[in-house]
Amino acid sequence: MNKKLILSVAVVTALSMVQGAFLSAASLGSLLFLCFFYTIFYTECPKQVWMFFVLGLFVALLNWYYSTPIIVVIFLVFTLIECTRVILMAILRYPDTIRDLKSLTADLEQRVETRTMELKETNEQLKKANDKLRELDKMKTSFVSQASHDLRTPLAAIKGSLDNLAIGVAGPLTDRQLRILDRATRSVDRLTNLVNELLDINRIESGRTVLELNPVLLHTIVERVMQEMKPAADQKNITLLLQETNSNKMILADPSKIERIVGELVNNAIKYTPDGGVVEIRLSGTDHQVTLSIKDSGIGMTKEECGRIWDRFYRTVASQHFAKGSGLGLSIAKELVEMHGGRIRVDSEQGKGSTFTITLPVREKGENHGGSNDCDCG
Ligand code: ADP
8 A cells, every 4th residue: 555655646747747847638638547547456346446536636627727737735744644544543443453353363273273183082993993903913913823833734734635545555556546645735735835835924023033144154044945946946947056256155044044045036037937937046146145047038027016025915816826825935134134133125027027135234243134025026
């Protein structure tokens, strides 16, 4: 508002100066200018526009009659009146404004208080739900643990009986009976494997897995695993290759756990590679770490699947059609690698194959652990 007034004064003053030189023409000009000016600035109040239009007309007539810049005086008087009005309005409205502000503040405080209460309640509910979930999770863990333990003994008995039947303890068997027995044995093996994996997961989850650290030569473990896996590879006509560079580095690790990890990865590589494929194991070492990568020419996986294979029970769509599995092995392997302070990652392309890489630190006894997994897939 003040800016408008200052601008008005400046414009009209300039106009009245011109007026000295061009009397009647300037009078007409000031009339038009006043109308234009107030139409722009007071459009929200048409009454005032008309008022200033009449005023402008009146001033123009006076100018024309007296040939003096009376417009300046009149305009200044009106400016003064307008300023006073604005100031008075502000002063008169002050108590109302303060009251409004106070009530707004009180309202705001009330709302904040209500929201805080609501948040507290929600928080309380979430805490209760969380406690309940923890309780349920504990129950689930102990149930799975108990059930797995209970299943292990009868499974071992069934397996023993099947083995006895197969070697002819109960008399000779026909080829057909042997084939049926073989199928039953493989199913029992799978079930035993699943039960063992569930027990392993349980042990890791509850922090009961302890590493028995010893100096380990990864090369020895890899060779042992390759020997164990050779029959499975041969059955599918898969070539198992080993390439080593500087692989004589000793690491401080739990040999049985490392064997488990390597076994899992080599087994997967053979399992998810079609007949006639190649599985290549590379072993290398530096002063600080040893790296083991297992590359296959198998079914591979998508980028999205690469990020999920570490989740328990997750299996890619292609792998479900390709071979049987539980979806537990990799999550166990990842946990075990991390317990050793190592990293595990996968690079894969769907239909072209996968490379799983483990890096394990060459550590002294008593050093801290800390590791992660990663992936790079297409
Ligand atoms: P599973 O018993 O199903 O093999 P894992 O935990 O070992 O369970 O693996 C999880 C999933 O990761 C597999 O079901 C499969 O979908 C995928 N996967 C693992 N290794 C490979 C591989 N070498 N090539 C393709 N997919 C693989």
